Amino acid sequence: MPNVASWLPPALTQMAQRVDSLFYIVLGIVAAFFVIVEVLLITFLIRYRRTRKNRTGKGVHGNNLFEIIWTLVPTVILVFMGVISVKYVYAQQTPPPHPVVIKVTGHMWYWEFQYPNGLDTRNVLDVPAGQPVLFDITSADVIHGFYIPAVRVQQDALPGRQTQFWMQADTKDIGQSFPVPCDQFCGVDHSKMHATMTVLSPSDFQQWEASQLQKQKASSGS
Amino acid sequence: MEAAMRIPARKSFFRDWICTVDHKKIGIMYGVTALFFFLVGGLFALGVRTELWTPYGRFVDSQTYNEFYTMHATVMVFLVIIPLLTGAFGNYLVPLQVGARDMAFPRMNALSYWLYLVSGLTLMIGMFFGMPDAGWTSYPPYSIQSQGPGIDIWVMTVHLAGLASILGSINFIVTIIKMRAPGMTFNRMPLFTWSMFVTAFMQLFATPALAGAVTTLLLDRHFGTVFYTAAQGGDPMLYQHLFWFYSHPAVYIMILPGFGIISEVLPVFARKPIFGYHAIAYSSVAIGFLGFFVWAHHMFVAGMAMSAGIPFMISSLIIAVPTSVKIFNWLATIWGGAVEYEVPMMFASLGFIGSFIIGGFSGVIVANVPLDMALHDTYFVVAHIHYVLFGGSVMTIMAGIFFWFPKVTGRMFHKTWGYVGFWFYFVGTQVTFFPMHLLGLAGMPRRYATYAPEFHLWNQVATIGSYILGVGTIILLVNLMVSAKYGRKVENNPWNARTLEWTVSSPPPEHNFDEIPVVTENPYQPYPDLEPETESAPAGA
Numbered sequence A: 001m002p003n004v005a006s007w008l009p010p011a012l013t014q015m016a017q018r019v020d021s022l023f024y025i026v027l028g029i030v031a032a033f034f035v036i037v038e039v040l041l042i043t044f045l046i047r048y049r050r051t052r053k054n055r056t057g058k059g060v061h062g063n064n065l066f067e068i069i070w071t072l073v074p075t076v077i078l079v080f081m082g083v084i085s086v087k088y089v090y091a092q093q094t095p096p097p098h099p100v101v102i103k104v105t106g107h108m109w110y111w112e113f114q115y116p117n118g119l120d121t122r123n124v125l126d127v128p129a130g131q132p133v134l135f136d137i138t139s140a141d142v143i144h145g146f147y148i149p150a151v152r153v154q155q156d157a158l159p160g161r162q163t164q165f166w167m168q169a170d171t172k173d174i175g176q177s178f179p180v181p182c183d184q185f186c187g188v189d190h191s192k193m194h195a196t197m198t199v200l201s202p203s204d205f206q207q208w209e210a211s212q213l214q215k216q217k218a219s220s221g222s
Numbered sequence B: 001m002e003a004a005m006r007i008p009a010r011k012s013f014f015r016d017w018i019c020t021v022d023h024k025k026i027g028i029m030y031g032v033t034a035l036f037f038f039l040v041g042g043l044f045a046l047g048v049r050t051e052l053w054t055p056y057g058r059f060v061d062s063q064t065y066n067e068f069y070t071m072h073a074t075v076m077v078f079l080v081i082i083p084l085l086t087g088a089f090g091n092y093l094v095p096l097q098v099g100a101r102d103m104a105f106p107r108m109n110a111l112s113y114w115l116y117l118v119s120g121l122t123l124m125i126g127m128f129f130g131m132p133d134a135g136w137t138s139y140p141p142y143s144i145q146s147q148g149p150g151i152d153i154w155v156m157t158v159h160l161a162g163l164a165s166i167l168g169s170i171n172f173i174v175t176i177i178k179m180r181a182p183g184m185t186f187n188r189m190p191l192f193t194w195s196m197f198v199t200a201f202m203q204l205f206a207t208p209a210l211a212g213a214v215t216t217l218l219l220d221r222h223f224g225t226v227f228y229t230a231a232q233g234g235d236p237m238l239y240q241h242l243f244w245f246y247s248h249p250a251v252y253i254m255i256l257p258g259f260g261i262i263s264e265v266l267p268v269f270a271r272k273p274i275f276g277y278h279a280i281a282y283s284s285v286a287i288g289f290l291g292f293f294v295w296a297h298h299m300f301v302a303g304m305a306m307s308a309g310i311p312f313m314i315s316s317l318i319i320a321v322p323t324s325v326k327i328f329n330w331l332a333t334i335w336g337g338a339v340e341y342e343v344p345m346m347f348a349s350l351g352f353i354g355s356f357i358i359g360g361f362s363g364v365i366v367a368n369v370p371l372d373m374a375l376h377d378t379y380f381v382v383a384h385i386h387y388v389l390f391g392g393s394v395m396t397i398m399a400g401i402f403f404w405f406p407k408v409t410g411r412m413f414h415k416t417w418g419y420v421g422f423w424f425y426f427v428g429t430q431v432t433f434f435p436m437h438l439l440g441l442a443g444m445p446r447r448y449a450t451y452a453p454e455f456h457l458w459n460q461v462a463t464i465g466s467y468i469l470g471v472g473t474i475i476l477l478v479n480l481m482v483s484a485k486y487g488r489k490v491e492n493n494p495w496n497a498r499t500l501e502w503t504v505s506s507p508p509p510e511h512n513f514d515e516i517p518v519v520t521e522n523p524y525q526p527y528p529d530l531e532p533e534t535e536s537a538p539a540g541a
């Protein structure tokens, strides 16, 4: 079926691909447990149903060995899941040196982007491919949620506070556009607060930035 | 005590119900009121889902949509799930299960109910003056800027419900510590009562944080304070910390008593002692304790440093351990049993265990900081909360209602319609809430009145599911109402259960026990082999 979104959207960055692999590891583990529990549940319900012959259950009260096993095994697996996630957190948190810094401001109900050369846009987010981009995120009014599904990251935009995340788009995605919705409830038009991110080659990005800035100056009556 | 034992001179609705301090009547009043609100909350949910039938939001405008989902969630959390589990089940069962004649403070118990009713009426009547529109979380600064009286009404509602909860929790703690029958040691206490004991402590310690959060919100709205106004030195994140310091424990308040219900229902229908009594009781205590150390997992992307989420990620993953211990003990209780597929057992086994674990697993996924960076505030979270609250809490509530219905009314519900209702609920839960996982993974944010066209299909499926749940609810509630009046009369212990409430008449006498029982063992003992005759003997009154 065309255009029915049912799974993770395309991953734009390497970091997003790594997050997806983490997701598949965790999903694999929980899916295995899901199958185990459902199979045991349904098997037991059918196998041990009440019949003429099976009129009463076993008189057991418990079993310490089993208790220990099913406490320790999940503990080990869960702690393992936590531990392997830690390095992703630090990778997300630490931007590479010399990123292109784009200032993001949430407004009711649009996103404002300020580029390094002073260009200021509404809902238009263009980023250079192959270079680290750092978003400095804040809000002019209420809390918004700056979310780029293709990058698998979001941070709330808060008044009086700055949050950050970074990304580096793959060069293979040059020319592609991605949705940038607001995902923290921010009032009546929350669901219409929506920017579009387009990936440009670094040279196109520079040209675009410069030409847009000129247009902006011209139209503001210089 | 004296009040509970007094026999009214003359019967009247006013004396019987309005003036009552009998924990059983208060429990029933809680139950009936909360089920009424369940219908109200359900109608709002259907409004939400109807709006989402199309991507463009043609049913109501966005403002009304925001009011609908706020009302839906506020009603469900504060007026349905918590009052049903603690107010209705807790009140009705705890004194009976510990062998007491009433709660420790019967008048305070009545006060809790009336405060709860006033809280609910505040929201219902307030609705005609303005509905809150900031979500059940009501984050500032939006909730400070929101116009009209909606948020103020919301604050009043939450305050009154919170006060009712605090009074109730004190009552449960004192009753359970002080009023247990001779011989009822903690190690012989029924597991539902154990779960209420832990829940009461959580309510007592967590609710004040909520009261603080909403009071400061009100002050900011009307009295010029700036707790949450960044421009003047306030901090909106403070509210979120306070709110989740309450609301994370609150999600366990909304499930622990349900866990207790499951621990009562499974052994009876599997005809076995519960497997791992101590493990189940102590895992509730572990959940109650750990539940206070995970709140910031709701705030991974709310402005904290990403690495500050790590300790909360670890504590949240650890809290899954006591929960999975319970699941395995329940499975082991069914293992080797002689399972009778009665309606309460269907809700407890397939309905609850079969659905709730999906919510547990999605919880493990969103507890992971890097994964939550991607999934927070999307429909994945909506899927998660509904698998725990609908697949979890609501299923346990239905299991409990059908299990204790014969005790409370002295009559049996209509079994065939009970099964029909069960299947509507089971299928409806999966059809409504499973597709929300897919929407969330694909990046659909929550609290959206309109959405991108590629999300259309799964939204339509979810909407169809919600109508299935709506029909199921009508079937279940009509069955209860009709059977309460016309159901077949049953003997005192139709399920052959072992806890103390089943030793007295159905419905129990006003003073519960003619003679306070002396307890010599834990209620979960092996069942003797039944004679086939006993099973097929006609149940008579």
Ligand code: HEM
Binding pocket: B042, B045, B046, B048, B049, B069, B072, B073, B076, B077, B081, B135, B136, B137, B382, B385, B386, B389, B390, B394, B432, B446, B447, B448, B449, B466, B469, B470
């Ligand atoms: C027929 C059954 C139900 C349906 C169809 C339904 C549907 C929904 C939908 C679509 C939302 C998301 C609104 C949005 O974000 O745009 C929602 C939110 C919510 N629902 Fe339900 N719901 C149902 C039952 C319940 C029950 C039984 C509870 C019990 C507590 C519940 C608790 C909540 C909560 C707490 C939220 C809001 C979460 C938040 O804002 O953080 N729902 N519901």
Ligand SMILES: [Cu+2]
Binding pocket: A144, A145, A182, A183, A184, A185, A186, A187, A189, A190, A191, A193
């Ligand atoms: Cu928004």
Ligand SMILES: [Cu+2]
Binding pocket: B247, B248, B251, B294, B295, B297, B298
């Ligand atoms: Cu939580």
